[in-house]
Amino acid sequence: MAKKQKLSKGQARRIRANHQKRLQRAKESSADTQTSEFDSDNLGAQEPGVVVSRFGQHADIETPDGDVLRCNIRRTVTSLVCGDEVLFRRANVSDGDIAGVVELVEERRSQLTRPDFYDGVKVVAANIDQILMVSAVVPEFSTQIIDRYIVACEDMGIAPVLLLNKVDMLEDEDRDMFMAILAEYHELGYDIHLVSSHSGEGMDNLKAELVDKNSIFVGQSGVGKSSLVNSLLPDAEILTQEVSSNSGLGQHTTTVSRLHHLPSGGNLIDSPGIREFGLWHLEPERVAWCFKEFRQFLGGCKFRDCKHLDDPGCLLREAVENGDIAEFRFDNYHRIIESMADGRAGARNPRV
Template sequence: MAKKKKLSKQQLRRLQANRTKKISQTEPNKAQVSDESLLGEPQKGLVISRFGQHADIENDQGELLRCDLRRTVSSIVAGDRVIWRANLTESGNHGVIEAVEERNSVLTRPDFYDGVKSVAANIDQIIVLSSILPELSFQIIDRYLVAIEQMGAEPIIVINKSDLIDEFERLKIDGQLDYYREIGYQVHWLSVKQKQGTTQLAELLKGKTSILVGQSGVGKSSLVNQLLPDAEILIGDVSDVSGLGMHTTTVARLYHLASGGDLIDSPGIREFALWHLAPEVIFDGFIEFEQYRHECKFRDCKHLNDPGCALKAAVQAGKIKAERLENYHKILESVASDKPAHKIDISK
């Protein structure tokens, strides 16, 4: 049985705060129009951003309207297409969202206390933004790739802040990135600061709905600001003390690109937890392992020190990068140890 985690004071405080939040969310929204005759005809809208019990939607005329959420529609995120009705009274928000259209895809993120939460919907491709500062970690990149592979979206690896290293260092890292190119991923260098690489990236975003994900401080909002100078999104420094980002962006928001296509900026997360995924799904997330799936001597091979392990042999033969197999094991270990002892709600 899983050992019950002893919660720290900070975790207990968060748990308490979340409980209070949940209680207040289930209370009836007093401002919401409940009389059907005071609502207009159902119409279509696109969710730009979601805040608690409200969402900013865009109507067919391109206007941004703040709407309430019917309590029956709990899961609404940026990128969702919804049916909403205008509030015909003078008071309260512009309308009420009544239903969410079926999603083509959804990016989810597990939260230790709140269960699996949706981040954004109807996404074609995911830009995994990493940067030289706060840290360039292939383990974090691999975690993102696993999460993205299981949702069936297209990941694009982008390394920002190339201005912080010299050409020698850049080539060294680029050599490591070659492995990702070889197994089929698109990889790009970027310096938002020096405006290098943005034009090529903008080309990839054309006509598609993309989301920027990555740790706090890697420069997601800075990139959106550069692509859309009118957006004027808040950006934050990377802390000198902790070396970490300041979590400046707090909710995901969709922006329309001038060249066609949409780009969603999202809040940075320290680490993409994967404990909601089964071990087989994590294996599938390492796409180059597939060809060795049935090659190990033993069917229940753990790919550690098992005799006749095809993955280990592939590492020794230089076909699989050793660090990828290590990261696979690190992810499996963290999945086993991070899993919350309480039951997780995966309905959101």
């Protein structure tokens, strides 16, 4: 008997992709079957609502009266995330846990996106006013991660707010070091908050920042996002996880994005932890523009194709030498550009 030929990586990837497509079609067909049961006189008039959570082909929709109903999602609704404003139809007679059907998503005022190797640019949240970027003293403080989030915020036109969490663990000399770094961001006009959900430091100022706004917390796992949410919303019962003593890394604790109402009247979306925030879907020129202090120098370099490294007549390099641009921000810019090339290569050749 001839030996069975081993599949190439490309063949295995195509087989798996086709299998996933068949599974997805089966799920959509099942969802359509459920939805069709509501396509008669069993559906009421269209009502407005807000998505508070999304579960596969279902979503929890909150009505203006505060009721939360689990609904099917029409196949014509191609994207639905926390914060979306929708029109849905309530079922006169519910089918198990399903109480209605989402039929239309209203135009978004804003949205946070991140690239995905398989899904392209993926929407994370909608209709948000500000993004609270959480860093912490442990497991690791990284200005590169901060600048990645800032680039995303600038690209989407959403205000970023920087939070340094777990400051109760800082010694005085360490606090001075962190303050010197954060001062660079403050000079650029970004709001900065030093907070601790353990000691309560800075929490009152943070609560004031959230009043009457739709906000989302982002940051690497282990920086204390869920602990902060628990402090802001003690009844939310968000799970928390200590940083691993072996690896020093945080563990993913939140598995599904969910919108919570704050006592102040604003809303907060708690989302799954993101270790990296890829930017490979952006052009290098766009990334440079997203560094606010670069803008006045862009387009003025001696050469049009200036890479802003050691190119003669580079205005960005001169600005760094003159102290007009922080050297660590300039270095982070180049790290982001390098990672974008790696990300695009990964997008072309995703892991099997």
